[in-house]
Amino acid sequence: MVWNLSADKPIYSQLVEIIQLQIISGRYKAGDRLPSVRELAAEASVNPNTMQKALAELERNCLIVTQRTSGRIVTEDRELIHKTQTHLAEEHIQNFFRTMKELGYSAEEILALVKETAEKLSGEASSSPNLPKGAE
Numbered sequence: 001m002v003w004n005l006s007a008d009k010p011i012y013s014q015l016v017e018i019i020q021l022q023i024i025s026g027r028y029k030a031g032d033r034l035p036s037v038r039e040l041a042a043e044a045s046v047n048p049n050t051m052q053k054a055l056a057e058l059e060r061n062c063l064i065v066t067q068r069t070s071g072r073i074v075t076e077d078r079e080l081i082h083k084t085q086t087h088l089a090e091e092h093i094q095n096f097f098r099t100m101k102e103l104g105y106s107a108e109e110i111l112a113l114v115k116e117t118a119e120k121l122s123g124e125a126s127s128s129p130n131l132p133k134g135a136e
Contacts, residue, residue: 003044011046015054018044023063023074024085034064034072 005014019040022028034040034055041051055072058064062080064072075081100110 003046005044005046012050012053012057015044015046015051016057019054019058020063020084020088024081024088028074030074030076030078030081032074033070034074036071 003015003018005011019028019034028034035043037048037051037055040055041048044051055064059066059072061084062077063075063084065075066072097107097110100113101107105113
């Protein structure tokens with residue numbers, strides 16, 4: 001997995017977001033054991049202390065749990081994982097709407113654009129499901 005980190009916000013908060021995304025997308029499923037701090041830090045090319053800080057934040061949010069003998073595991077609380085997924089989706093939607101309004105679009109225009117784009121994308125997916133884009 002590629003860890004795309006930027007300089008515009010703290011590294012540990014970006015790590016929190018990436019690991020949250022890995023959990024809600026199913027890369028790490030409920031009850032899965034996470035790699036060690038050192039393994040994750042090496043994979044992300046960050047200092048282990050920074051990764052430790054990110055994991056501590058995820059633990060405070062109850063998405064991961066530390067077990068003395070088996071390390072850190074993803075919570076088995078599927079409802080919490082779903083709530084986190086919904087919360088992140090709402091944040092993305094709010095940011096998207098804010099940006100589109102800054103571009104001068106009304107709510108109705110934004111919704112129409114979203115619908116049009118979704119229809120285009122679903123049409124592309126259904127017209128050639130096994131071919132790479134542009135290979136039709």
